[in-house]
Amino acid sequence: MAEDWGDIFKNLQMSANEEAIFKGDYEREFVHKQIFAEEFEDIGEDNEDYIENMLKEEEKIAIAGLTNILPLRTLSLPWLLEARRTAIYNIVYIGGCNGVRKITVYTAMIYVDRYLSSVPKKPISPIAKLLAISCLYLACEQFEEYECQISTSNYIGSIMSMKYNIITQFKWIVTFVTPIQFVKYFLSRFCRDLSRKLYAKSITVEIIMSTIGDVRLMSVSAFVVGAAATLLASNSNILTHEMIKDEINALPKKWLIPIDEVCSCYDRLLETNMHRLDIS
Template sequence: MENTFSYSSLLCEEEHTLIISEENGDEYIQMLIDREIASFGLQGQESSHVTNFDWIQQARLAAVQYILKTGESFGFRFKTVYIAVTYCDGFLSRRFLDGEKHWAVKLLAVACLSLAAKMEECKVPTLTEYHIFESSVIQRMELLVLNTLEWRMGCITPFNFINYFVSRFCINDSRKCVISTTVEIIFTALRDIKLMSVRPSVLAAAATLLVLNKSLTMEALEVEINVLHLNGILQIDDVFSCYNQMLYLNKEIYKSPKCLLSPQLSPNQLLRNGKLEKSSVPSKRKSLTFLEIDQIDDKPQQKRQCTSNVGK
């Protein structure tokens, strides 16, 4: 069946809010970046063992697609959906899964979306509304996620920085259109675990610049970044690398340098370059024992290689 999801459904209720809600003063952004560096480090997080196993990457892409589709069906804010993927990646970077446990990654996606909704949404669905796993199983997985992330669930996201960068980089174009398309470009980055390990401020800066100009050289990008007066905290190499990777990922939806509004694409279309394969997880509700969930956490401590935090 054709997927009717589009990012406009997540954006339509929030475009105006995003434009007016975030402060954009240099001191405020400097404070956010200080918090970000304390959480992510100056160079961002490590994607760890996730990129070393094809099955985990495929299962992760299926999890991202599930989060996007389910978040849209519940009417969640786009920040909720993004944070859910952040939780998922944080867990996968800290816990070593073997044996191609696709069901475990699907359960992780459900638990992370539920936790993100509890953090961000006013109206939170009951666990029975997820229709995949038993409520007790989801609750157990939620606790495992909370413990793995050390209960640090407050995330700094690229959306915290978009208003600031648009106000600095955007001169002649409609800010509303630039913000809308920047959010869409950031969402296409969800399929790339390496991009998701980049600091949110770097991701937001690169995405905003990509919307405004898709042919920047490193020298031209450096000129844009240097006007921000952020004391060199945004590394030019990092922003340019992120810019080029997102340019590659968005080549199918970013058709014209004169067109700020990208097409309304489904998760399947946005994820197709990620080689998404059909998951082995059944569509009906799966009853799992607590022992099976415990097996997710039965690996030695030395295999948990990522020392970065999800948030503060």
């Protein structure tokens, strides 16, 4: 059975919180603030203007040629999967042990996948760990409200050099959209049972985090993954494709939502997350 990197990260994050009581004041304060932010602060907004801005960001990334084509590249370059596995291991373990947020780890994996989608065909497995740490460092700069001191001071020169390489490869675009940023809006539309809302919010993010090990799902648009994950967590019953289509068709038509992709993503997420769902 493939590793559920989302669960692994959550357990490491919880361990970091427990171990923080034995650390210094700074480390303890940082981890506790992170846990509070993770549990109680909403990411994103629940209005249509916000969603349209996120969709424009996704479009800008596509126009810049920074889409995730890793599933296609791995067919002819299988060493990319080894490099990715090394990267995800280091991002999850270093991020979890340092108490960073889920959106930070998810964004770091977006950086890894987009970088591996465009690097030359020469194997980079020997520097996959450095790539992982540099992507995590860059993601921390985007999403960590409090300064995160990742224990990499001995390699800071190499990390800064790799980070510059990554940013250059991305044409200085570092704002990538994640499914987590759509959750607040989709909960406002799909979760009609108010008693289920807190559960649905937590489980939706867990479902999204479970995708970081799946190369195919990580190449699906953030909007689609966010919609499918929220639909799955918001309902106590498994939805048919017709029911999913009804929910999506109630959203603004101008968004041109690929309903078949949402249905396919929903099925895949249901298959891989049955163990965590309160659903029948």
